[in-house]
Each structure stands twice: as C-alpha cells, then as structure tokens.
Amino acid sequence: MTVLVTGGAGYIGSHMVHALVDSGERVVVLDNLSTGFAWALPAAATLVEGDTGDEVLVSRLIAEHAVEAIVHFAASIVVPDSVADPLGYYRNNTVNSRNVIACAVKGGVKRFVFSSTAAVYGNPDAVPVAEDAPLSPMSPYGSSKLMTEIMLRDAGLAHGLGHVILRYFNVAGADPQARTGQSTRNATHLIKVAVETALGLREKMAVFGTDYPTPDGTCVRDYIHVADLIAAHMDALRHLRGGGASATLNCGYGHGFSVLEVIETVKRVAGVDFPVELAPRRPGDPAAIVASSEKARALLGWQPRFDDLDTIVAHALAWQRKISAEGR
Structure with a gap:
C-alpha cells in the first residue's frame, strides 16, 4: 500500500x-x-x-x-x-x-x-x-x-x-539533516526572508506594520x-x-514571538547586522495568533523536539547556506 x-x-x-x-x-x-x-x-x-x-x-x-x-x-x-x-x-x-x-x-x-x-x-x-x-x-x-x-x-x-x-x-526551519528546506525563490516567510538578508542575498528586509496592539507594535506569531x-x-x-x-x-508551540524579536534572533544567531525597513501593514495580517496545541499532544501523543527559536533559525541558516553554495 x-x-x-x-x-x-x-x-x-x-x-x-x-x-x-x-x-x-x-x-x-x-x-x-x-x-x-x-x-x-x-x-x-x-x-x-x-x-x-x-x-x-x-x-x-x-x-x-x-x-x-x-x-x-x-x-x-x-x-x-x-x-x-x-x-x-x-x-x-x-x-x-x-x-x-x-x-x-x-x-x-x-x-x-x-x-x-x-x-x-x-x-x-x-x-x-x-x-x-x-x-x-x-x-x-x-x-x-x-x-x-x-x-x-x-x-x-x-x-x-x-x-x-x-x-x-x-x-x-529546515530538515536537521539538511536534506530539504525552504528553497522557493522570493519566498515571503519571515525567517526565510531574514536569513536571506543576513546572508547578503537581499539588500534589506521590510517589517509590515508597527502599530499593532502588541508589546512592540509588530505582529506576533507562533x-x-x-x-x-x-x-x-x-x-x-x-x-x-x-x-x-x-x-x-x-x-504550534503555544507561545509567540514578534517580527522584531525574530529579526533580532536571526541577527544574533547569524552574527551579522542588516538593514530593516519599516513599512505599512499588509492586508490580511492579524495582529497576534498563537496556538493552543494541548489537543494534538493528548490525542496524537505528539511530542515536539525543536521548540526553540534559536534552533529553528540555525537550521534555516544552515539550509540557506547549503543551497546558496550549490547555486540553487
């Protein structure tokens, strides 16, 4: 089968x-x-x-x-x-x-x-x-x-x-064994965009909206x-x-990070600074959304192993470096 x-x-x-x-x-x-x-x-x-x-x-x-x-x-x-x-x-x-x-x-x-x-x-x-x-x-x-x-x-x-x-x-993030990852050109995922900017593949990146009802004004995601x-x-x-x-x-993991927190994490893990432009909100973006995942854990026995933003970013960086070196 x-x-x-x-x-x-x-x-x-x-x-x-x-x-x-x-x-x-x-x-x-x-x-x-x-x-x-x-x-x-x-x-x-x-x-x-x-x-x-x-x-x-x-x-x-x-x-x-x-x-x-x-x-x-x-x-x-x-x-x-x-x-x-x-x-x-x-x-x-x-x-x-x-x-x-x-x-x-x-x-x-x-x-x-x-x-x-x-x-x-x-x-x-x-x-x-x-x-x-x-x-x-x-x-x-x-x-x-x-x-x-x-x-x-x-x-x-x-x-x-x-x-x-x-x-x-x-x-x-990406496969911990670096067999696959986010490879789409012109991707819009925040961590992918920030990683590409950290590695010099983009001149700068934008933060869309800084006036949301969140602690630092930027969107919060899980x-x-x-x-x-x-x-x-x-x-x-x-x-x-x-x-x-x-x-x-x-x-999801049940806790969130703001756009600015993610960007700062990418800068720290990559060991480089890069320019960030503040831009207006995009249509369709909610201010904050974080998962309650107790049901998946209870029903499926799901046990996450990589609930750490630094690890997620490190795996994304490793994958981007790999495909960039391979010309993909």
Whole structure:
C-alpha cells in the first residue's frame, strides 16, 4: 500500500516525503513543480508531475499505486497574493482540493491528512487560540482552506473518509539533516526572508506594520519547526491507521514571538547586522495568533523536539547556506 503526497516536492511536503521514506513507506508524490523541486525528494519516492485538479490523473494514481492514505499539501499559500487573486486561490486551494477528496472517496481511500492553517481563525479574540474558537478568516487564503475543511468533514460523514485536519501556525526551519528546506525563490516567510538578508542575498528586509496592539507594535506569531510539524503528520497517520476518530488539531508551540524579536534572533544567531525597513501593514495580517496545541499532544501523543527559536533559525541558516553554495 502507498501514501500519496500532494505538493510533496514543496517546502513542507518534501519533509513529509523524507519522513515517510525513512519509516519504510511507499510514497508517490503529485506535484506540478510550480514552487517545488524534484531534487528535494528522496530517490525512493515516485514523483509524478501533474495537477491536483486533474481528476483522471489523481484517480489513476490512486488505483495504480494502491493508495491507502493521502496527505494533501498542494496549495497556494501567500496571504497578500490571495487578496489580489482570490479566484485563483479558490481554484487551486478549494476546487482542486474538492477533486482530490472526490477521487479519494471514489478510489476507496479511507485515510486523509489535510494541511490547513491558523489563518482560518482570522484575528482571534484571545490567544492562545483553541480549535473551537470562532472561525473568521481575514483573507481568501484562509477562506479557501476553511472551505476545504468543511468539504472534508462532510465527505467524512457521508463516505467514511477518516481524516485529520492540521491547522499550521508559522512553519520555519529546515530538515536537521539538511536534506530539504525552504528553497522557493522570493519566498515571503519571515525567517526565510531574514536569513536571506543576513546572508547578503537581499539588500534589506521590510517589517509590515508597527502599530499593532502588541508589546512592540509588530505582529506576533507562533513559529513551529518544520520537523515537529511533520512529526504531527506522522502521528496523525498512525492515529487514523489505528482506527482513531477524525479530528481537527492545531500545530504550534503555544507561545509567540514578534517580527522584531525574530529579526533580532536571526541577527544574533547569524552574527551579522542588516538593514530593516519599516513599512505599512499588509492586508490580511492579524495582529497576534498563537496556538493552543494541548489537543494534538493528548490525542496524537505528539511530542515536539525543536521548540526553540534559536534552533529553528540555525537550521534555516544552515539550509540557506547549503543551497546558496550549490547555486540553487
């Protein structure tokens, strides 16, 4: 039996593929390589270049590879881009996800792990935010993910599709073995941008908004190491295989850092100073969002190992130095 990983050549997806292969799983990856890289995958994984919206292709992969579980990462993820191109985001994130879910049901797949986001909460009334908090996304990105959550729950009730929805907070860092990491050019992730600036790949970086109702006026986020996030996915897959009930779970550490605190950490860990420009707020950015992750720990037995901002930054720096040296 095989695990199908959509978007498996991307930043988070490629970490999942490595973890699955490390565990002896058979893995087939479906990725259109718009933001992913074939070289980020282990040799033991089968890569099929294609689109999650291609019903014939997805159905064929499920049948030919005897897929018994799907881990669905493929999506567009940049909040400001979603504000500028909402229909593109609803097509890629919602319509295409509907196709993957439908193919899973048609193909008899009974286990589905979905990559969702803390953006479904919008600007929460209180932090840390629990899974039962009001859902009020501030961007088409958040809305597109919430729509997929609703479809997946409905399909689960109607067709017995066991699923775990994981709501990511801010994912950062890289594989501790330096096999994969955040490699997308012109990425917008804060730690990635700060690391590139520290290494001279950008002249300067911007802080978007300094007048938020936070201690230093900049946005506060819960940064989770990508390896710990992938551990939660592996735990979710084990949970479903063991007959566990469907669930929606936050993935974060339960404490946050401001944009300025992250930048200062990157400067200190990298041992260099770099210019930072203060800029206006971006549309769609909540002031502060931090996870309550007790449910994931209790239900899945999830035990994070890299809950340390210095470690997250150090791994991100090591990966950026590696791919820069390799010309990637």
